[in-house]
Amino acid sequence: MMGIALIALVGGKAEGGQEVLPLIPWPVEIERGTGQYVLAGGAQVCYGPGAQELADLMVAELEKTTGLKLASPAAADLGERVVVIGESATLPSNLSPPAFPEAYLLQVTADSVVLAGGDRAGLLWAFRTWQQLLHEEQGQWSSPAVFIRDxxxxxxxSLLLDPARNFLSLxxxxxxxxxxxAFKFNVLHFHLTDDQGWRFESKAFPRLQEVGGEGRFYTQEQLRELVAYAQARGVTVMPEMDMPGHSTALLAAFPELSCSGKPVEVSHTVGIHPNALCPAKEEVYEFLQPLLAEVAAVFPSEFIHIGSDEVMATDWEQCPACDKLLAENSLEGKKGLHAYFLRRVSEIIVGLGKRTLAWDEVTEFAPAGVVIQAWRRQSWAEVAARQGREAVVSPILYTYVDYNRLLLPLRRCYSFDPVPAGLxxxxxxxxxxxxxxxxGEWATEDRLDLQLYPRLLALAEVYWSPPEQKNYPDFLLRLDQVxxxxxxxGVRFGDVNPAMVWDTVKLVGKGVQIAAGMLVK
Incomplete structure (x- = not known):
């Protein structure tokens, strides 16, 4: 590979005592050469078809990070989605861009850095990997010679952030x-509504943000700005508009959309609330149609997440219209009403050219096409998959980084396998x-970093890297450098290795237990 003397790497550590490479997540295939590439001011940057916009982003980020002024990117006779930095403006004959989504090749030699992607995302991830390898020593920026296929x-x-409970600035x-x-996550799951706040500007129903948001919300212009910023960096912003439960803020603005019609106020307490949209009122769906159309117009995400978890809905049980709906549709109880609501809302979402994602409470009755997100137990993803249904996993025992690090230690995050055993x-x-x-109940803006890092980096490797290559001690070595x-x-890290043993711990409000006597180390 362009004359590189290749040395195989085992678990991120080169044979022969070479330095650990600070890469998270760990790539599928990596070989290390001898020498390094030194990035200098005026370095040539060339791009092939479909790569100009990313080449411009690369140059801007490199200049911001290193302070070096690079040459303006120039078109060259390269393959699609290829960028070459350095002396050579040609694609090595032994390299060709990968042919599938998010895949990439990265080759670093003493002369150049070659980045090639199977699509735009792949090319971006090649750059993110190279950025992790770049380091400064005595005023010189360099990266080791490597060949990576990934x-x-x-x-x-994904990462879920929750400004509904604690507002987060743009x-x-x-x-x-x-x-x-930077760590190859590609979805920001944006929980915009809940009992404690409504953060989406509706031009059709401005009372939502005025009353339900108590004046703290994102304008549609701000949200489009965030969406564009994220898209440029390979991240899709997916909105979550929680319904029919977790809707106290909505009902504070429009109480007539509940079964009882009784006034409620935006909640300032944590916990599960009994308020819910009424599945038996046609005006609920007449309200949601234009509202979700606004959401769909702002967010190009394939999915709209509708939550649909923890639906207490106490007034459904004293609702004559609900009783009539059950009888007319041969449905039973609260689950039947929830199923009816989910079907009607999913029809609206599909009509808007989107897909529906919902939490795992709906697994047993969701209409075809609804994707399940398993949070209570990973086994709900197994149930969904056995139904022939797609699923996303974020179970409470492995991925709820709002919990204290003593309840959810780094090692436990890293141990997670997203695929249920037996499938x-x-x-x-x-x-x-x-x-x-x-x-967001306790995750104020100033605490985001402390809750996320380093546990988010462990999950980055869980969701990206081949499971057979995971190695926790090696991960910790790389994590130290990262x-x-x-x-x-300026990123603030929480404690990596709190050493303690705890007895059975009940996670308040979730009804989940962690096994007794587990050692956190």
């Missing part, structure tokens, strides 16, 4: 998008990936 284990890798969101992109190969393909969930770089950029 692609993700799962197509969906700058804070962009900063987390930058970090998501057949064809069923396993229905697991689209997974996420980390940072619910942490040093991130802390220099």
């Amino acid at each position: 692609y993700p284990r799962f197509p969906r890798r 700058d804070a969101l962009k900063r987390q998008v930058d970090l998501l992109s 057949l190969p064809e069923e396993a393909k229905l697991i689209l990936g997974g996420g980390a969930n940072l619910w 942490r040093t770089k991130l802390e220099a950029q």
Whole structure:
């Protein structure tokens, strides 16, 4: 490979005592050469078809990071989605861009850096990997000679942020998008509505943000700005508009959309609330149609997440219209009403050219095409897959990074396997990936970093890297170097290894138990 003397790497550590490479997530295939590439001011940057916009982004980010002024990117006779930095403006004959989504090749020699992607995302991930390798020593920026072939284990890798409970500034969101992109997460799951707040500007129903948001919300212009910023960095912003439960803020603005019609106020407490939209009122669906059309117009995401979890809905049980709906549709009880509501809302979403994602409470009655996100137990993803249904996993015991690090230690995050044991190969393909969930009850803006890092980095490797290559001690070696770089950029880390043993712990409000006597180390 262009004369590189290749040395195989084992678990991120080169044979012969070479330095550990600070890469998270760990790539599928990596070989290390001798020497290094030194990035200098005026370095040539060339791009092939379909790569100009990313070449411009690369140059801008490199100049911001290193302070070096690079040459303006120039078109060259390269393959599609190829960028070459350095002396050579040709694609090596032994390299060709990969042919599948998010895959990439990265080759670093003493003369040049070659980045090639199977699509735009792949080319971006090649750059993100090279950025991790770049380091400064005595005023000189360089990266070791390597050849990397890489692609993700799962197509969906997300982080949930929750400004409904604790409002987050646009700058804070962009900063987390930058970090998501750096570690190859590709979805920001944006929980915009809940009992404690409504954060989406509706021009059709401005009382939603005026009353339900108590004046704290994102304008559609701000949201489009965030969406564009994230898209440029390989991250899709997926909105979650929680319904029919978790809707106290909505009902504070429009109480007539509940079964009882009684006035409620935006909640300022945590916990599960009994308020819910009424499945038996046609005006609910007449309200949701234009509202969801606004949401769909702002967010180009394939999915609209509708939550649909923890539906207490106490007034459904004293609702004559609900009783009539059950009788007319041969449905039974609260589950039947929930199923009816989900079907009607999913029809609206499909009509808008989107797909529906919902939490795992709906697994047993969701209409075809609804994707399940398993949070209570991973086994709900197994149930969904055996139904022939796609699923996303973010179970509470492995991915809820809003919990204290003593309850959810780093090692436990890293140990997670997103594919439920026992699935057949064809069923396993229905697991689209997974996420980390940072619910906002106690996650104020100034605490985001402390809750997320380093646990989000462990989950980055869980969702990207081949499971047979995972190695926790090696991950910690790489994490040490990555942490040093991130802390220099102002990222705040929580404690990595709290050493303690605890007895059975009940996670309040979730009814989940962690096994007694587990050692955190």
